[in-house]
Amino acid sequence: MxxxxxxxxxxxxxxxxxxxxxxxxxxxxxxxxxxxxxxxxxxxxxxxxxxxxxxxxxxxxxxxxxxAVRVVKKDREKCMDCGACVSLCPVGAICIEDDWEIVLDDRKCIGCSFCVNSCPTKAIVLLD
Ligand code: SF4
Ligand code: SF4
Incomplete structure (x- = not known):
């Protein structure tokens, strides 16, 4: 767990x-x-x-x-699906869906914060 x-x-x-x-x-x-x-x-x-x-x-x-069921949370309203966070994730926990929506996989996330710090709209926050 x-x-x-x-x-x-x-x-x-x-x-x-x-x-x-x-x-x-x-x-x-x-x-x-x-x-x-x-x-x-x-x-x-x-x-x-x-x-x-x-x-x-x-x-x-x-x-x-x-x-910790969820380590990070993405605000759908703030995310503009720019994709900047995708390649920064070291464990492949962020992917682009067929409709271009950016989706986080909580099971893979290790809470490194790379996506949090890279997001231009502050759409991702680290939970605790
Ligand atoms: S916190 Fe790190 S591991 Fe989790 S989704 Fe963001 S970049 Fe990936
Ligand atoms: S960097 Fe931020 S705005 Fe861009 S896709 Fe990721 S969460 Fe959305």
Whole structure:
């Protein structure tokens, strides 16, 4: 699953994630991270046969886990289908439909923000 993990200042220095990896043999793929001593958040992909148990473990340890069904959102009204974002997406999550509409695939998106920063009309925003 893809999820935002939120860290409060009192747990930011604890090795909860590495403990979960060792204990439940789960994989954490970090897609984005903004962590300081005052806390922060991380967008991750979590996988493995004991994924649920690992997530329960990190939640019990104090990390908030928020499933990220959508990482970016495109405003249809603002998008002018210029296509500038398509070639910038490193994972092919943006494509041009037969009717020339630009469409984002949430399952592929890794939240890199390249499309957000490149859009001339600010039609794409990063969710959290
Ligand atoms: S945030 Fe990155 S991965 Fe997601 S659609 Fe935009 S360019 Fe692609
Ligand atoms: S760069 Fe912005 S305006 Fe252009 S197609 Fe992408 S989302 Fe639409």
């Amino acid at each position: 893809k999820a935002w993990l939120k860290f409060s200042p009192n747990i930011v220095n604890k090795s909860i994630i590495s403990e979960a990896i060792k204990k439940y043999d789960i994989e954490f793929n970090i897609l984005r991270a903004n962590i300081t001593p005052r806390g922060g958040k991380m967008l991750v992909e979590i996988s493995g046969p004991e994924e649920r148990e690992g997530i329960d473990f990190i939640e019990e340890a104090g990390i908030e886990v928020h499933p």
